[in-house]
Amino acid sequence: MTDGTMTRWTISAHDIATLRPQTLPIPRPGPGEVLVKIGAVALNYRDKMVVETGMGLPLSLPVSPASDMAGRVLATGAGVSRFKTDDRVIAQFIPDWIDGRRPGGAWPLPLDTLAGTLPGLLATHAVLPADWLVAAPRSLDDAGAATLPVAGLTAWMALVEYGRIRAGDTVLVQGTGGVALFGLQIARAHGARVLVTSGSADKLAQARALGADHGIDRGAGDWAAAAVAATGGRGVDHLLEVAGGAGLG
The missing domain is CATH 3.40.50.720 (NAD(P)-binding Rossmann-like Domain)
Structure with a gap:
């Protein structure tokens, strides 16, 4: 199902008490993008810090917390060949860091992270570039696979x-x-x-x-x-x- 509505949770201040659900239309993937039905998100200590302090990141409130998720592909946009409908995927926490040493110095910290300068994933659905995703292990359910990108x-x-x-x-x-x-x-x-x-x-x-x-x-x-x-x-x-x-x- 790619029609209908989805839910996304956001905070309007650095206080978990401001966490509220929003009802939105389910988005459609554009070229190079994938629509994912999110099955589970993981809670990292980093996510707690983003909610409570922002970690010094240039966040523009309101934002969605949670940087790790696992889910199932509902639809793919034009030009996507890495995934197909019903594939299980997990998100990459730092999408542009594929291999080798991370470019840059010790400070400022890399900012282009999910639930940082990039969207958070505390939602029922998300549209993400296909290159931001990798296949989820078949040996793990969504709850287990969602813990891999940061902690694992x-x-x-x-x-x-x-x-x-x-x-x-x-x-x-x-x-x-x-x-x-x-x-x-x-x-x-x-x-x-x-x-x-x-x-x-x-x-x-x-x-x-x-x-x-x-x-x-x-x-x-x-x-x-x-x-x-x-x-x-x-x-x-x-x-x-x-x-x-x-x-x-």
């Missing part, structure tokens, strides 16, 4: 592309957020030993259920010393640093 790819880039993780390495993962849990599972899939820190006994238990070899209660003392002790004094090969601040030291 961040962990993959850190451990595999830059870290060159190998079987037998030891990885320390901080916390149990989206990037951390992807890091845990990616490391285990590569045959690495994984240590996880958390302030919650329940979350450490969940991490062990996902394959963590050792859990460290970061509130029980010096977690870095505990990690060294857990490795027999050797230390870890990789630290998936997601906390910043004093944790980086």
Whole structure:
């Protein structure tokens, strides 16, 4: 169905209390574009920051939050050959970054991101350029596939592309957020030993259920010393640093 109405949620101020639905006509894809019926969106900590502070981005309110989605192609515009109707797709968070190192310097941060200077995806439908989309994995439903573009790819880039993780390495993962849990599972899939820190006994238990070899209660003392002790004094090969601040030291 490409006729009828859709719903899009927007914020009118940096306050989640302003989140409101809008009813709009379902748009039609133009040349090079794809109309997607969105099945799921993912919530990243970045999305929370955009809603609450704008993250210093040049946003023009009202805006739609959410930068990750998975869905199904309803229609394609002229010239689109990568996708066809009923294909399942996910969005690329930074659409113009295809491979290699991201152009530019450390600051200002790259601005051309979904739910940044580009449209957010908290909606039932979206029209996007075909080049902004990639095929969704057949092994994951929409809810699972929607978590890949930010959290999944961040962990993959850190451990595999830059870290060159190998079987037998030891990885320390901080916390149990989206990037951390992807890091845990990616490391285990590569045959690495994984240590996880958390302030919650329940979350450490969940991490062990996902394959963590050792859990460290970061509130029980010096977690870095505990990690060294857990490795027999050797230390870890990789630290998936997601906390910043004093944790980086």
